[in-house]
Structures are given as C-alpha cells and as structure tokens.
Amino acid sequence: SYLSKIPSHNRSYGYTKSHQPRLRVISMDVTGTMVSFNGKLEKHYSDAARWCGVSISNTEVDKISHSFKTAYKETCVQHPCFGNSIMSTKDWWRVCVLKSFEYAGVNLTPDQKENVFRRIYSLFGSHATYSAFPDAKPFLKWARRRNLVCGVLSNADERYGDSILPMLGLEEELNFLCFSKELGVEKPNVNVFEKTRKAAELWTTARAEGKWGVRIKLFML
16 A cells, blocks of 8 residues: 555654654545555446346456446546535446446346446445555554544545445544545645645544544535
C-alpha cells in the first residue's frame, strides 16, 4: 500500500526532536491506500451474471473492464458525486452496473437486470472484493498514540463508511469521514479540503471536551 512505501527514515511525520508536532491531521483515501481491491472486476461481474442464469461469452467478459470504465465516467458526468442528495447511492450504481453490461454487449431481461445488480451491489460490500492492507491498522494505531487526527477524504460514496471500513475493522481508528457523495464536491476542488479541515477541527473540539468516542461525518455544508 501507499503507507508501506514511505521510507522508515521519513516516518517522523513532521515531528521535531523536541516531539512538538508540526503535522496535526492526516487525511487518507480508501482504495489503494488503506484498502485493497480483491480480484478482477470483470470476473466478479461475469460470475454474478452467470449465477443469475445469464449466458455470457468469454468475449463479452473480456469487454466488461473497458465497458465499466466508460459507464463509470459517463455516470459520473450525468450524476456527479454519486448523485449527491438527488439520487441514492444504490440507484447510481444500478445505472453504472447495467450500462457496463450493455456496453459489453450482454443482453439482460428486466428480471435479470435487477437480480444481477443486487448480487453485484451486495458483493461489493463484502470481504470478497475488499481487504485491508496489512500496514493500515498498525499505522492508524501509531498515529492515534501520537495524538494525530486521522480521517478519510475520498471521492466515493458513503458505503465505505457505512459498511466496508467497519467490516475491515478500520473505522474505529478513524476520527472523521468525508465522502464526495455527502459533501457534494470532489477532489481536487479546494472546497473539499476546507470541509475536511472543518471535520478535523470539529473532532479536535470534541476531544478537548472529553468526547473521545465521537466520529465526525460531514454532509453538505
């Protein structure tokens, strides 16, 4: 993961010899930083389709990865920030997943569309598709011992915070969660970093008041 690539001699994270921290807050993305994606997307999609009785050729399977990228970009343009407050996360992904099959040339009946989507949506909130990098939790514990405020800033939907991070045992080590779906803005827009700073400040205030169990989750501000 990204964390393991930091040379050990650079892991002071801004601490001076007098142990006065210059760095107070660390925000991280999820997939590729703390969490690894397991397997290949085209296999997960095709296995789900076949489980639902869909006939899908190897040629069509090979097209799914590219068709997903096209569908994902298209859906992001049509419904920014995973639909934000206009569209539910589940409906957003329904559009994207079904377009992926359509663009790969896979024909689905109305019943198959819903069954295949439900299976894929469920699959992508499970251990079958995500696992924590081995250094993720030790790093977060290291940061907590040094009173660093750690949280998530990701161009993603809220399912990471609601199911995936808790499933992997990482949410308990995080102080704030900022997802573009809920914020209505995405990186690299400067506003998303301002909102993340606010989340860190809110948690710091809560900690000063003795509310250690608080986890800050920002919505549209």
